[in-house]
Amino acid sequence: MEPDQKLGPGQSTDSASERTIRRLAPAVSGVLRVGVVISSSVIAAGVALTFVSSASYTSARRAVPQLRRGVLHPAGLHAPRTVAAVVNGVGHGDGPALVMLGLLLLIATPVLRVAVSTIGFALDHDTRFVLITLVVLAVLVGSFAIAT
Amino acid sequence: MSPLELTLVLFAVGAVGGWLGALLGLGGGFIVVPALTLVLGMNIRLAIGASIVAVIATSSGAAVAYVRDHIANMRIGMFLEMATSTGAVTGAFLGSILVPRVLYVIFAVALGQSAIAVARRKSFEHRPAQPPDPLADSLGLHGSYPDAARGRVVTYRVARTKIGLLLMYVAGTVSGLLGVGSGTLKVPAMDLAMGLPIKVSTATSNFMIGVTAAASAGVYFERGDVNPLISAPVALGVLVGALGGARLLSGIDPRRLRALFAIVVFAVALDMLVKGVT
Numbered sequence: 001m002e003p004d005q006k007l008g009p010g011q012s013t014d015s016a017s018e019r020t021i022r023r024l025a026p027a028v029s030g031v032l033r034v035g036v037v038i039s040s041s042v043i044a045a046g047v048a049l050t051f052v053s054s055a056s057y058t059s060a061r062r063a064v065p066q067l068r069r070g071v072l073h074p075a076g077l078h079a080p081r082t083v084a085a086v087v088n089g090v091g092h093g094d095g096p097a098l099v100m101l102g103l104l105l106l107i108a109t110p111v112l113r114v115a116v117s118t119i120g121f122a123l124d125h126d127t128r129f130v131l132i133t134l135v136v137l138a139v140l141v142g143s144f145a146i147a148t
Numbered sequence: 149m150s151p152l153e154l155t156l157v158l159f160a161v162g163a164v165g166g167w168l169g170a171l172l173g174l175g176g177g178f179i180v181v182p183a184l185t186l187v188l189g190m191n192i193r194l195a196i197g198a199s200i201v202a203v204i205a206t207s208s209g210a211a212v213a214y215v216r217d218h219i220a221n222m223r224i225g226m227f228l229e230m231a232t233s234t235g236a237v238t239g240a241f242l243g244s245i246l247v248p249r250v251l252y253v254i255f256a257v258a259l260g261q262s263a264i265a266v267a268r269r270k271s272f273e274h275r276p277a278q279p280p281d282p283l284a285d286s287l288g289l290h291g292s293y294p295d296a297a298r299g300r301v302v303t304y305r306v307a308r309t310k311i312g313l314l315l316m317y318v319a320g321t322v323s324g325l326l327g328v329g330s331g332t333l334k335v336p337a338m339d340l341a342m343g344l345p346i347k348v349s350t351a352t353s354n355f356m357i358g359v360t361a362a363a364s365a366g367v368y369f370e371r372g373d374v375n376p377l378i379s380a381p382v383a384l385g386v387l388v389g390a391l392g393g394a395r396l397l398s399g400i401d402p403r404r405l406r407a408l409f410a411i412v413v414f415a416v417a418l419d420m421l422v423k424g425v426t
Contacts, residue, residue: 017288021222029216032208040387043380047155050377081372099376103201106383107365109208110358117226128287133226136359139233143240144366 017126024120031116035109042102050095111140155381157188158198162385165202169386170210170393171400172409173350174331175203175357176386178416190378197373198382200361205383207358209390210351219293219397220351221344224306227287228316229359232330235320236363242325252424255322259417262336266346267410269339278307278343293348296398304345312342324364331357332413346402350409354394 080086080097086104089097114137121129149157161183165176177199184195214220284290284306292303315337323330331353338349368374397405 017223021218024222025215025218028222029212032212032215036205036208036212036387040384043384046376047380047384051152079372079374079376081370096376099380100374103374103376103379103383104369106201106204106208107362107369110204110362113208113211114226114229114359117222129223129226132230136226136229136233139230139237140359140363143233143237143363146366 020121020124020126020129023124024117027116027120028113031113032109035105035112039102039105039109042105043099044102046095046098046100046102048095049093049098053093053095111137114140151377154188155377158184158378158381159385162202162205162382162387163389164385165382166206166209166386166389166391167393168389168412169202169206169331170354170390171350171397171405172331172412173335173353173357174206174412175199175361176206176389177203178332178412178419180382180386182419184378193371193373194375194378197368197371197375198379200365200368201374201379201383202386203361204358204365205386206390207354207356207361209387210354210394211358213391213394214351214355214397217294217398218291219347220355221289221291221293221348222355223287223291224289224338224342224344225352225355227289227309228313228334229356231313231316232320232323232334232356232360233363235317235322236324236360238317239321239324239326240364240367242321246325249424251322251325252420255326256417256420256424259332259413259420262333262340263410263413263417265340266336266406266413269406278305281305281307281309283309291348293345293351294398295345295347295402297401302345304348305343307343308341312337315341320360320363323360330360332416335409336413346406346409347397347400350405351397 080089080100083104086097086100090101114133118130118133118137121133161180162176165179165183168174168179169176177196180199180202181192181195184190184198185192211220215222287309289306289309290304291306292301294300295302316334319330319333319337322333331350334353334356335346335349338344338352339346344352365374
């Protein structure tokens with residue numbers, strides 16, 4: 001590959017936007033990486049905890065047909081639907097609640113990525129992109145607030 | 149099948165979906181939903197709940213590499229996210245008014261056409277001169293990306309940003325209405341309307357779909373459609389698959405990528421058509 005590859009996007013056009021992206025890319029990539037690592041670790045721990053702590057789930061073959069039919073509480077396990085219920089369940093060492101916490105962290109990862117971009121654009125005084133990312137952030141937070 | 153076996157099967161389904169999804173700019177729902185409903189006989193609501201989580205996992209897992217390696221165009225992605233996220237919310241509200249059956253047929257026809265158009269566009273090396281686009285100029289959307297398959301940095305210009313924005317709003321609405329990841333519409337919008345290279349289109353689509361899915365994830369979570377014991381192994385499999393798929397993009401032949409995308413989207417279109425007609 002040619003040496004100018006390191007310049008990254010926008011090299012032949014707007015140098016200001018190119019500088020912003022070159023500074024922003026490691027931060028955005030890093031936020032996504034941290035979000036993915038933390039959420040997948042919590043999810044994996046929750047799955048392990050479910051299998052270890054709930055002998056009825058591990059052994060009960062009827063749990064699978066129940067899951068297929070859409071019964072959400074196989075073998076007496078509960079899937080919390082609110083953030084408060086998730087936190088409460090995690091406090092009691094509940095495996096499925098720990099999985100839900102991990103899934104919520106996974107859902108939060110793209111939202112956090114947008115927030116980090118807003119800060120990055122603000123540091124570079126790129127007002128239009130600060131507004132653009134704020135609109136996206138408002139829609140995301142608003143939709144989650146309305147739903148839950 | 150024991151719960152442990154089910155967990156392993158779901159992990160494998162997720163891995164395949166994440167791997168293909170990362171390469172093609174799709175969320176992997178096109179693998180996850182049919183596998184869970186048709187093969188494993190699960191309730192469609194649980195399958196869609198798992199699919200939403202899978203889309204976010206594919207997006208975040210693949211975008212780690214695509215952003216770092218400058219293949220995804222973040223400025224284009226974030227600008228278009230305004231349209232996809234508001235579209236997703238619109239779709240969620242319209243869902244109770246419109247008849248899904250009709251939507252499936254319309255969506256199937258639109259997808260089939262764009263699959264054919266993407267497949268026909270063979271002249272990726274000699275892209276015709278792009279019409280001027282003052283909006284793209286002023287927002288600094290043009291860019292370049294390193295293409296390992298061609299051994300050089302490819303510079304590209306963006307066109308028809310306003311049409312792209314409108315198409316993204318439609319893509320977001322469809323996503324919110326039908327609970328599908330809308331990468332199948334996002335990639336053609338960037339490839340055909342805005343004239344981006346196919347790899348930039350799939351990588352940027354991957355970057356964006358996490359935000360689109362997150363905009364409707366709250367609804368599915370609250371409804372209880374996100375079952376932890378089904379979604380967890382799917383999500384973990386998707387993450388592993390997406391990390392693997394994302395490594396391949398830079399080195400793949402763009403023509404092969406284009407053909408693979410067209411085949412997958414055509415299959416999705418047929419699936420939608422069957423759902424709408426039967």
